Amino acid sequence: MKRLDPFLPFVGAAGLVAVWYIAVWARIVDPVLLPSPAETFWALWKGMTGGALGMDFLMTVRRTVISTLIAAAIAIPLGIFLGSSERLYRSVEFVIDFFRSTPASAMFPLFLVLFGVGDETKISVAAFGAMLVILFNVAYGVMNARKTRLLAAKVMGASRFRVLTDVMLLESLPQTFIGLRNGVSLALVIIVVAEMFIGSTDGLGHRVFEAQQLFAMPDMYAAIFAAGALGYGLNLGFLLIERRYVHWSGK
Amino acid sequence: MDGRATTLPKTPAGPLDAGPAGRPHVTIRGLSKRFGKAVIYDKFDFDIPRGKLISVFGPNGCGKSTLINMIAGLIPIDEGEILFDGKRLNEIKFGYVFQNYREALFPWLRAIDNVEYPLKLMQVPAAERKARSEKLIAHLGVKIDLNRYPYEMSGGQQQLVSIMRALIVEPEILFLDEPFSALDYEMTLFMREQLQRVFQETGTTTVLVSHDLEEAVYLADRVLLLSRHPALVADFVHFDDARPRTDATLSAPDFIRIKAHCLEVFQREVRKG
Numbered sequence: 001m002k003r004l005d006p007f008l009p010f011v012g013a014a015g016l017v018a019v020w021y022i023a024v025w026a027r028i029v030d031p032v033l034l035p036s037p038a039e040t041f042w043a044l045w046k047g048m049t050g051g052a053l054g055m056d057f058l059m060t061v062r063r064t065v066i067s068t069l070i071a072a073a074i075a076i077p078l079g080i081f082l083g084s085s086e087r088l089y090r091s092v093e094f095v096i097d098f099f100r101s102t103p104a105s106a107m108f109p110l111f112l113v114l115f116g117v118g119d120e121t122k123i124s125v126a127a128f129g130a131m132l133v134i135l136f137n138v139a140y141g142v143m144n145a146r147k148t149r150l151l152a153a154k155v156m157g158a159s160r161f162r163v164l165t166d167v168m169l170l171e172s173l174p175q176t177f178i179g180l181r182n183g184v185s186l187a188l189v190i191i192v193v194a195e196m197f198i199g200s201t202d203g204l205g206h207r208v209f210e211a212q213q214l215f216a217m218p219d220m221y222a223a224i225f226a227a228g229a230l231g232y233g234l235n236l237g238f239l240l241i242e243r244r245y246v247h248w249s250g251k
Numbered sequence: 252m253d254g255r256a257t258t259l260p261k262t263p264a265g266p267l268d269a270g271p272a273g274r275p276h277v278t279i280r281g282l283s284k285r286f287g288k289a290v291i292y293d294k295f296d297f298d299i300p301r302g303k304l305i306s307v308f309g310p311n312g313c314g315k316s317t318l319i320n321m322i323a324g325l326i327p328i329d330e331g332e333i334l335f336d337g338k339r340l341n342e343i344k345f346g347y348v349f350q351n352y353r354e355a356l357f358p359w360l361r362a363i364d365n366v367e368y369p370l371k372l373m374q375v376p377a378a379e380r381k382a383r384s385e386k387l388i389a390h391l392g393v394k395i396d397l398n399r400y401p402y403e404m405s406g407g408q409q410q411l412v413s414i415m416r417a418l419i420v421e422p423e424i425l426f427l428d429e430p431f432s433a434l435d436y437e438m439t440l441f442m443r444e445q446l447q448r449v450f451q452e453t454g455t456t457t458v459l460v461s462h463d464l465e466e467a468v469y470l471a472d473r474v475l476l477l478s479r480h481p482a483l484v485a486d487f488v489h490f491d492d493a494r495p496r497t498d499a500t501l502s503a504p505d506f507i508r509i510k511a512h513c514l515e516v517f518q519r520e521v522r523k524g
Contacts, residue, residue, distance in 0.1 A: 146354040147354075148349055148351050148354035148355050149354055149355065149357065151325055151349075152347075152349060152355045152356075154325075155323060155324070155325060155347045156368065156369045156372055156416075156420075157369070157372050157373070158372055162372065166357075166368075167357070170357070170359045173359075246359075247359075247400070248358035248359055248400065248402060251358060251402035
């Protein structure tokens with residue numbers, strides 16, 4: 001039985017497809033609203049290989065990656081700075097938590113006024129949301145650095161700056177990656193929502209919305225699956241980078 | 252070292268106990284420390300003799316660890332002066348070994364890089380770092396694979412790496428804060444032998460905080476027995492049995508007598524509380 005363990009993750013997926021087939025076969029749902037898995041995956045395949053879906057997929061990847069990079073570039077140095085002094089972080093914690101709790105989608109109108117109806121608005125709202133998530137995690141990673149480890153560096157004669165670069169930074173990496181994974185997921189959510197707006201002409205959000213408007217149900221499900229695969233893939237990507245470079249995480 | 256054990260009267264023990272250089276290694280004068288309302292040390296005087304292994308033993312919360320943490324500069328002192336051959340802490344090289352090896356080592360560095368890290372801080376070139384760590388490994392007869400990461404090692408191996416990291420700078424004095432108390436008994440016995448070997452090989456003045464009386468006496472040249480806080484020197488006991496000490500030491504009459512004496516002093520201090 002143990003030999004079959006690697007296949008366990010596929011059980012749920014196979015089950016889902018099976019239930020889906022049964023629902024289509026038994027006509028539990030209107031066939032117009034729920035195409036068969038085969039139809040859907042065919043639409044996905046066609047769309048991704050040379051169809052418009054592939055292009056939309058790439059646009060969403062591009063926006064999500066850019067906004068996450070901007071967020072990380074601001075949040076990581078700022079998080080280290082704020083986290084290196086607990087009193088400093090406590091003094092700005094309320095502001096960070098407040099905006100972290102504010103739905104980023106509520107900021108769209110403001111950012112539309114600031115940046116107009118273009119990519120800048122989508123990317124900056126996503127970057128704003130992701131930035132706060134990453135910032136909070138980095139700062140906590142730095143603040144929760146093991147006291148003994150900091151003392152050990154200090155007792156060996158490390159300067160405050162060396163303690164920061166040699167210990168605190170590395171200590172915060174596991175938590176930083178948690179922030180990056182949450183941040184990229186949030187960025188994707190915001191980007192896809194933004195792409196559904198009037199004025200958007202591409203991206204997965206646009207594709208889902210347009211397919212729904214045209215009643216092209218297989219295309220709509222295909223776009224949803226593409227978005228799901230993207231979110232899963234981005235998360236997995238960060239997880240693999242973390243396992244490679246933050247090998248001590250959780251040990 | 253005539254194998255004869257004696258007990259000496261109360262502080263200051265140092266002048267009676269000067270090492271080869273004729274004077275104590277560390278002089279502690281007028282040391283005071285409070286935690287909130289609790290007075291842990293009040294005008295505490297003590298001399299640490301040179302080239303000896305000193306165990307610090309006393310009732311719970313009497314300030315054993317606080318004492319070496321203050322000497323090693325981990326905790327600020329309220330009042331008083333601690334000098335090493337007349338020098339301040341920042342002018343000397345010293346090593347410190349934490350109880351919690353898991354949190355004291357750097358998990359992102361291989362064991363060997365952990366050992367060499369203090370040299371890196373001193374800007375010693377890589378080639379010399381390697382030469383010095385190789386020398387230390389040969390000196391101590393370390394046989395474990397140091398190319399692994401700390402989390403891939405057993406607790407005892409990790410603590411051995413911590414001790415090597417403390418020794419790599421060739422410290423004038425070595426502090427160990429209950430270094431074996433997180434290890435299982437088998438590993439503790441093994442690590443006692445390792446520490447004894449380190450001490451025999453290097454002759455470095457060593458201050459060991461222990462909560463295990465058998466260990467404290469077995470490893471020590473001198474046992475510093477503290478009272479409840481505010482801590483005073485309850486006794487400063489000599490144990491001059493020849494090294495290497497072995498399992499046979501544990502049943503030798505001298506050892507048993509000294510240990511019994513220490514226990515008596517300890518019990519007396521505990522009851523006073």
